[in-house]
């Protein structure tokens with residue numbers, strides 16, 4: 113028997129979980145599908161963000177905040193490192209497995225159901241043909257001879273009427289929210305996004321390491337061609353002796369694979385620390401897209417390229433976009449008016465489109481050469497001592513009134 | 518003849534980067550496996566460059 117829901121959310125990352133929480137809270141019947149066996153694991157993330165992520169969350173701060181570093185030690189190409197007091201930025205380091213499991217628990221309390229260890233391979237809904245195919249399954253049409261969840265909404269059948277899983281199951285829904293991360297099958301099936309050009313994809317590797325070397329209240333950032341050409345390396349200390357030590361490029365070009373960069377960096381800098389485990393991942397660092405909705409499909413988070421290209425950070429924006437998409441889905445479930453879908457598109461753009469663009473422009477300039485990066489670092493060094501004395505949130509100064517709410 | 522794309526299960530961290538950059542929709546990331554659709558893959562090697570940990574290689 114085919115399952116049914118008001119909303120299918122594809123992907124149980126920060127965007128999808130927050131969308132599910134919001135939509136369930138508004139009374140919608142929500143099904144979340146994720147390929148992972150355990151929500152949140154494996155992690156593909158440095159886990160560094162800001163305390164302001166609490167704002168779009170429907171839960172209190174918990175054990176998932178594992179550190180609050182107050183200093184950032186910057187290591188420019190010339191080797192003359194300098195410290196910035198970042199206490200006014202309220203940086204936090206997360207345990208993303210705990211964080212996402214906590215979010216999933218909240219979603220479940222509100223009625224969300226989860227389908228794990230399944231990949232979505234088709235997007236259904238009669239009438240409108242989707243842009244492409246994934247996994248040999250035609251979108252917007254038939255899956256093994258069976259029509260996938262076409263729904264009549266506002267007088268016509270539209271894409272977004274359901275999804276097909278890789279075991280052949282079809283789920284019927286009124287709405288599909290693609291929170292399926294960088295690879296976004298939903299983005300491609302709906303035609304909202306195209307394959308990412310290599311230069312618009314950040315690619316990074318990270319070790320969880322144990323050692324006595326890092327200072328718990330200090331994050332380290334290293335730049336320069338020797339360590340991470342066209343990117344950066346980082347040390348984000350967690351609790352105790354643990355730290356996330358990573359390296360990556362902000363656009364794949366002629367450089368060695370991220371893991372090779374990381375291995376070299378760690379061998380030289382932290383030869384005595386123990387590698388607990390290895391992870392890796394990719395993040396969109398291209399220009400923002402202009403619309404994240406089509407018919408009854410909405411995209412949020414990395415799937416909608418909602419990550420800040422300048423450093424590849426996307427937790428905060430994914431949570432906000434997920435919240436906005438979930439709110440729209442909740443309203444849509446009540447009255448089936450497509451205006452809510454269009455409103456979501458306007459809302460996320462009002463919130464971050466301008467800054468995503470600005471962030472991309474800065475990224476393109478800053479990482480273009482070591483010289484450009486050195487210039488940026490000199491500017492930062494000059495401004496650094498002033499940051500903690502600013503009368504307003506430094507993030508607000510950098511980003512303007514948008515986004516930092 | 519197009520080169521053959523080979524995936525290493527032991528190395529793969531299931532991040533989806535390869536799927537994101539493949540211009541031919543030739544990859545599906547399942548829960549425990551990366552499926553390479555041989556009818557679609559043209560052996561261009563773009564996914565090999567995108568993979569952060571070299572879990573994909575092209576063989577002649």
Ligand SMILES: Cc1cc2nc3c(=O)[nH]c(=O)nc-3n(C[C@H](O)[C@H](O)[C@H](O)COP(=O)(O)OP(=O)(O)OC[C@H]3O[C@@H](n4cnc5c(N)ncnc54)[C@H](O)[C@@H]3O)c2cc1C
Nearest residue numbers: 123125126127147158159160232293393394413414426427
């Ligand atoms: C190495 C690395 C370090 C990073 N460090 C930071 C950092 O320090 N701070 C920060 O803010 N951001 C960081 N980011 C970016 C951040 O991880 C992402 O922006 C964020 O996870 C986006 O959240 P999301 O919910 O959109 O997608 P994701 O967290 O990627 O979640 C997508 C989910 O969808 C599932 N999925 C995908 N396709 C399908 C399908 N077809 N069927 C079923 N399930 C599917 C996946 O399994 C996954 O669980 C980093 C990224 C990388 C790669």
Ligand code: SF4
Nearest residue numbers: 539558559561562564
């Ligand atoms: S080799 Fe090219 S066509 Fe084949 S999977 Fe990789 S990117 Fe796609």
Ligand code: SF4
Nearest residue numbers: 529530532533535568
């Ligand atoms: S990019 Fe590499 S590590 Fe990531 S899913 Fe593809 S093969 Fe696996």
